[in-house]
Amino acid sequence: xxxxxxxxxxxxxxxxxxxxxxxxxxxxxxxxxxxxxxxxxxxxxxxxxxxxxxxxxxxxxxxxxxxxxxxxxxxxxxxxxxxxxxxxxxxxxxxxxxxxxxxxxxxxxxxxxxxxxxxxxxxxxxxxxxxxxxxxxxxxxxxxxxxxxxxxxxxxxxxxxx
Amino acid sequence: xxxxxxxxxxxxxxxxxxxxxxxxxxxxxxxxxxxxxxxxxxxxxxxxxxxxxxxxxxxxxxxxxxxxxxxxxxxxxxxxxxxxxxxxxxxxxxxxxxxxxxxxxxxxxxxxxxxxxxxxxxxxxxxxxxxxxxxxxxxxxxxxxxxxxxxxxxxxxxxxxxxxxxxxxxxxxxxxxxxxxxxxxxxxxxxxxxxxxxxxxxxxxxxxxxxxxxxxxxxxxxxxxxxxxxxxxxxxxxxxxxxxxxxxxxxxx
Numbered sequence: 390x391x392x393x394x395x396x397x398x399x400x401x402x403x404x405x406x407x408x409x410x411x412x413x414x415x416x417x418x419x420x421x422x423x424x425x426x427x428x429x430x431x432x433x434x435x436x437x438x439x440x441x442x443x444x445x446x447x448x449x450x451x452x453x454x455x456x457x458x459x460x461x462x463x464x465x466x467x468x469x470x471x472x473x474x475x476x477x478x479x480x481x482x483x484x485x486x487x488x489x490x491x492x493x494x495x496x497x498x499x500x501x502x503x504x505x506x507x508x509x510x511x512x513x514x515x516x517x518x519x520x521x522x523x524x525x526x527x528x529x530x531x532x533x534x535x536x537x538x539x540x541x542x543x544x545x546x547x548x549x550x551x
Numbered sequence: 552x553x554x555x556x557x558x559x560x561x562x563x564x565x566x567x568x569x570x571x572x573x574x575x576x577x578x579x580x581x582x583x584x585x586x587x588x589x590x591x592x593x594x595x596x597x598x599x600x601x602x603x604x605x606x607x608x609x610x611x612x613x614x615x616x617x618x619x620x621x622x623x624x625x626x627x628x629x630x631x632x633x634x635x636x637x638x639x640x641x642x643x644x645x646x647x648x649x650x651x652x653x654x655x656x657x658x659x660x661x662x663x664x665x666x667x668x669x670x671x672x673x674x675x676x677x678x679x680x681x682x683x684x685x686x687x688x689x690x691x692x693x694x695x696x697x698x699x700x701x702x703x704x705x706x707x708x709x710x711x712x713x714x715x716x717x718x719x720x721x722x723x724x725x726x727x728x729x730x731x732x733x734x735x736x737x738x739x740x741x742x743x744x745x746x747x748x749x750x751x752x753x754x755x756x757x758x759x760x761x762x763x764x765x766x767x768x769x770x771x772x773x774x775x776x777x778x779x780x781x782x783x784x785x786x787x788x789x790x791x792x793x794x795x796x797x798x799x800x801x802x803x804x
Contacts, residue, residue: 412625
């Protein structure tokens with residue numbers, strides 16, 4: 390879908406209104422993976438980014454000034470249905486988690502302070518899940534295309550013999 | 552000032568604040584944990600690179616060191632953030648003595664504002680216009696409680712983004728403090744019943760209906776001051792508090 394997603398490396402979106410969170414997660418992921426990391430402190434900008442760039446895993450804070458994490462992840466779901474959606478929140482509030490899981494079908498819910506090993510596991514499996522979904526969609530499309538060209542051939546065959 | 556109802560109200564207010572404070576501390580804490588791990592791993596990577604000693608290896612080592620330095624800078628910011636939250640909490644935990652003492656009310660207001668910012672985050676801008684004030688003879692902890700009540704009310708009145716304006720100035724023998732919000736204003740019924748114990752417009756579990764009656768008790772009965780408000784639907788609400796500079800008990804010997 391995106392020009393810079395074409396190299397096949399998983400693309401990870403990190404959104405938190407605190408720059409320090411993005412800096413820390415970015416440093417950690419760069420050490421452990423070769424993923425492409427896109428960090429945003431502004432949820433609105435992050436939402437716009439997903440309109441034109443492929444995203445495999447979207448990790449978002451919950452409490453942010455312009456829109457909350459659930460609203461952002463809903464926008465991501467709309468634009469990139471295959472992306473795995475993760476809420477990373479310091480809000481000690483299970484209500485927000487339940488609300489999020491129901492509204493935007495979250496892939497995972499993580500609490501701050503987060504554990505890096507767990508975060509990595511979630512992001513790796515989230516990226517794998519997104520890849521499988523995209524593969525499946527491609528296969529279904531190929532199948533559809535093959536099916537319609539088969540029908541085309543069949544139609545021409547019938548026409549030729551009748 | 553320690554009736555069960557007052558304590559209940561104070562606990563509810565503190566509970567609301569704590570939720571914000573937990574968030575405010577967990578965010579920098581998450582960063583510090585993560586950075587600590589990345590820095591430790593980086594140090595492990597540095598040893599073999601330095602042992603190799605080739606220009607290439609040293610070049611990579613240099614990059615790793617630069618990465619660690621920037622994470623150390625992030626840690627400093629994160630620690631500062633936690634320290635400023637703790638500082639705000641300290642002002643809430645002090646207890647007033649039985650005699651009034653002289654304090655800078657502007658500073659008391661700023662400390663209380665710091666505390667509410669964990670709750671407001673960047674949703675609400677707090678603007679201050681603090682005039683020059685003499686030290687005021689008062690029970691500062693109780694007044695902090697009043698400021699906290701009014702600020703929390705103001706914040707809860709505002710839906711979405713908005714602004715709270717705090718003004719102070721000297722007015723004859725009094726200090727005049729006003730707290731305005733950009734919220735929708737109070738309904739005529741709420742205006743009539745505002746100081747009635749148990750009356751609240753907040754959802755069950757959020758408001759105790761005691762914030763304003765307790766505030767009035769502190770300002771009027773304890774300090775011999777006044778508290779009133781002006782509110783128009785659509786125009787927001789402003790609370791005015793006037794506290795005398797000197798408490799009568801302490802009139803010159």
